[in-house]
Structures are given as C-alpha cells and as structure tokens.
C-alpha cells in the first residue's frame with residue numbers, strides 16, 4: 292500500500308507541472324478550502340472532471356455534497372452546455388461559505404443550492420439529470436444510487452468519489468476498525484449495485500481517492 296501511495300504522490304507532483312491553471316477565482320476557493328481543511332476533490336479528480344465534462348457536456352448536473360462549492364463551480368466552469376447544476380449540502384458552516392462562493396461566481400444564475408439532508412431532498416427533485424456527482428456520506432452511497440436512478444436520463448452518467456477510501460477498500464475487512472468496516476461494506480454494496488446490474492456499465496478509476504464511473508444503458 293505504501294509503495295502505491297508513494298507512486299501516487301510522485302505522479303501528482305509530476306503532473307502538476309503540466310496542468311493548466313484554474314481561473315484565479317476558483318484557485319482562491321481551493322486555497323481557502325485547503326486552509327480551512329475542507330475536504331474537496333483532489334487535483335487528479337479535478338483534471339479528470341475538466342476533461343470529461345467537455346466530452347459529455349451535461350445539460351443538468353446534480354451534485355450530492357457541495358462542501359464550500361468548489362467541485363460544483365469547477366464542473367460549471369468546464370461544462371460548455373450547462374443549463375442547471377443542483378447541489379446539496381447539510382453542514383451549516385459550509386452552507387454559509389458555499390452560498391457566498393456561488394453568488395460571487397460567474398455561474399450564480401445556473402446553480403441551485405439546496406440545503407439539508409440529501410436523502411430527503413433528492414426525492415423532491417423534478418426533471419432529469421445527465422450527470423450525478425456523488426461526494427457526500429460514503430455510507431449512504433447505495434441509498435443515493437436508489438434515489439437518483441429514477442432521475443437519470445438514458446445514457447446519463449453517475450460519478451461516485453472516494454471509492455477507494457485511501458486504499459481501505461482493497462484491504463480485508465478484518466484489518467479495519469469498526470467504523471471503516473461499515474463504510475467498506477457500504478462502498479462494496481454500491482459497487483455490487485452498479486457492476487452487477489445490466490442497466491449499468493461501470494468502471495473504477497484510481498483517480499484521486501477512486502472514482503466510480505457508471506453509465507445508464
């Protein structure tokens with residue numbers, strides 16, 4: 292596991308020499324999040340999303356887990372066809388920060404920010420989504436999938452972040468503490484749901500903390 296982490300860090304340092312800088316206003320949000328220790332998508336996930344969004348060009352995006360709005364704004368910035376991005380957050384201190392970041396951004400008219408528990412809010416959403424980005428409570432991923440599936444367009448894409456759980460997913464469950472065992476179980480359950488069902492095609496990329504990409508067939 293250690294060799295893998297070292298390789299990952301070396302690869303990240305190497306790639307940072309080649310990456311195109313984000314717009315200054317987005318870099319500022321990233322810096323602030325790092326300073327405040329808010330967990331946001333890692334650099335390799337940022338690069339991958341920037342690339343993918345330009346290809347799939349989703350009209351409507353749903354994000355579960357906004358934190359301070361960084362990934363929502365990054366997706367908005369790299370989606371040339373964006374009509375609306377709905378994003379959900381339930382933690383008050385981050386809600387305040389996200390509201391400010393959204394309203395100061397060039398995408399304030401395209402972002403719908405919903406505050407509260409995603410498990411309750413998703414079922415109140417109307418219309419269809421072309422892309423769903425799941426990045427909230429890892430133990431809830433199977434539930435989020437059940438809730439978002441009826442809202443997806445045919446051919447729509449679901450991305451689930453932190454699938455590898457810093458490598459814990461690959462370890463035998465006996466080697467984990469009780470809390471990690473529960474998350475381990477739920478993340479595997481999520482993978483079973485998206486990998487063993489004919490309505491989906493799925494792969495997991497070792498990008499960032501592991502990104503499961505699922506397309507609705």
Ligand SMILES: C[S@@+](CC[C@H](N)C(=O)[O-])C[C@H]1O[C@@H](n2cnc3c(N)ncnc32)[C@H](O)[C@@H]1O
Nearest residue numbers: 331332356358361362380381382408409427428
């Ligand atoms: C990893 S952070 C999201 C980071 C963000 N996507 C980014 O990269 O900029 C996960 C967020 O999900 C939120 N969250 C966790 N459970 C939630 C729930 N049930 N409903 C809404 N938000 C939730 C947490 O408060 C946290 O801010």
